[in-house]
Amino acid sequence: MSDGSLPPEDLHPETLAVTAGRPDRAPGAPLNAPIVPASTYHHGGDTIYGRDGNPGWEAFEAALGDLEHGTCVTFASGLAAATAILDELPVHAKVIAQRAPYHGVADMLRERAARGQIELQTYAALTADSLAGSLTGVALVWIESPTNPMLDVVDLPAVIAVAKAAGAMVVVDNTFASPFGQTPLTLGADLVMHSGTKLIGGHSDLLLGAVVATDPAVAQRLRERRSKTGATPGVLETHLALRGLRTLPVRYDRAQATARDLAARLAAHPHVGRVRYPGSGTMISFETTGTGEDAEAVCEATRLIVHATSLGGTETSMERRARYASERVAGTPETLIRLSVGLEHVDDLWRDLDRALAAASG
Numbered sequence: 427m428s429d430g431s432l433p434p435e436d437l438h439p440e441t442l443a444v445t446a447g448r449p450d451r452a453p454g455a456p457l458n459a460p461i462v463p464a465s466t467y468h469h470g471g472d473t474i475y476g477r478d479g480n481p482g483w484e485a486f487e488a489a490l491g492d493l494e495h496g497t498c499v500t501f502a503s504g505l506a507a508a509t510a511i512l513d514e515l516p517v518h519a520k521v522i523a524q525r526a527p528y529h530g531v532a533d534m535l536r537e538r539a540a541r542g543q544i545e546l547q548t549y550a551a552l553t554a555d556s557l558a559g560s561l562t563g564v565a566l567v568w569i570e571s572p573t574n575p576m577l578d579v580v581d582l583p584a585v586i587a588v589a590k591a592a593g594a595m596v597v598v599d600n601t602f603a604s605p606f607g608q609t610p611l612t613l614g615a616d617l618v619m620h621s622g623t624k625l626i627g628g629h630s631d632l633l634l635g636a637v638v639a640t641d642p643a644v645a646q647r648l649r650e651r652r653s654k655t656g657a658t659p660g661v662l663e664t665h666l667a668l669r670g671l672r673t674l675p676v677r678y679d680r681a682q683a684t685a686r687d688l689a690a691r692l693a694a695h696p697h698v699g700r701v702r703y704p705g706s707g708t709m710i711s712f713e714t715t716g717t718g719e720d721a722e723a724v725c726e727a728t729r730l731i732v733h734a735t736s737l738g739g740t741e742t743s744m745e746r747r748a749r750y751a752s753e754r755v756a757g758t759p760e761t762l763i764r765l766s767v768g769l770e771h772v773d774d775l776w777r778d779l780d781r782a783l784a785a786a787s788g
């Protein structure tokens with residue numbers, strides 16, 4: 427999509443976020459890819475029907491593909507992207523995953539295993555040691571790092587290396603780190619999956635998903651899968667997600683700096699127990715002292731921080747994850763609060779948190 431512009435491999439990711447996926451630089455051409463509201467196309471071209479492609483999807487895919495170093499296919503949501511990957515597996519395929527990845531992915535894996543569609547083996551922690559010896563015949567290793575909501579971090583280079591050596595396909599759910607935290611394809615993974623709903627969209631105003639593949643042939647199969655299943659994104663969604671992607675490096679840096687600060691302040695707070703912050707990224711999970719109800723009360727006592735699910739928006743939000751049955755089943759602590767750090771001033775956020783923690787703990 428670039429003509430006289432610099433080749434992507436010469437550019438830093440921050441620059442790519444701004445430049446990738448733009449129309450060619452021709453006199454009079456628009457700077458941004460147009461929003462094309464079309465369910466059908468005139469016969470004779472490559473695109474026939476709205477399920478097969480859209481110029482707006484392709485602009486978003488070009489940008490995220492450049493940032494993740496592969497070929498991107500966008501989907502209606504993160505879970506639609508995950509479904510496409512799992513639908514590509516042959517029947518009885520062996521799949522290895524963490525015991526508690528994102529609950530929607532965990533549910534899909536368990537349901538498929540219960541129906542006999544896949545053979546699922548899960549690990550509390552995915553390490554090269556724990557996997558050694560159990561990788562024979564494994565088709566897919568599903569990795570989430572850091573995990574939602576426990577923020578467990580996987581040693582990606584080590585785990586990817588043993589999985590690849592055994593011939594398994596490796597997918598990394600990169601939703602929490604974003605391409606500005608890590609680029610798993612450069613560490614040897616085959617696929618990266620994103621919930622674009624979160625940091626990439628970045629404004630809590632859309633649902634979107636994506637898969638980025640090292641192998642263009644795999645990307646093509648996923649594209650065909652998208653057409654077959656109709657897991658197609660909206661044209662407004664890909665436009666907004668690309669607009670979100672343009673500012674992601676700046677948002678990520680700022681939110682990460684604030685998260686580091688808040689994590690340290692939380693760790694020293696008398697009403698806070700264990701703080702999980704992996705040292706990078708925009709997410710913090712912390713346990714409050716007291717009961718689950720006390721933690722729920724903290725979430726309800728904030729005035730600035732939004733009490734809502736989801737993450738990665740400009741606004742800081744939090745919720746007690748064990749409010750969901752599926753999270754309780756996965757072993758999420760009753761008092762664990764997942765905090766998604768946004769772009770407000772750190773001191774305003776701290777004042778709100780500190781006051782809510784004090785109010786709710788009496």
Ligand SMILES: *Cc1c(COP(=O)(O)O)cnc(C)c1O
Binds near residue numbers: 504530
């Ligand atoms: C939200 C999320 C998903 C699912 O994405 P949707 O866009 O909500 O379908 C998958 N993985 C992780 C880590 C998530 O946070």
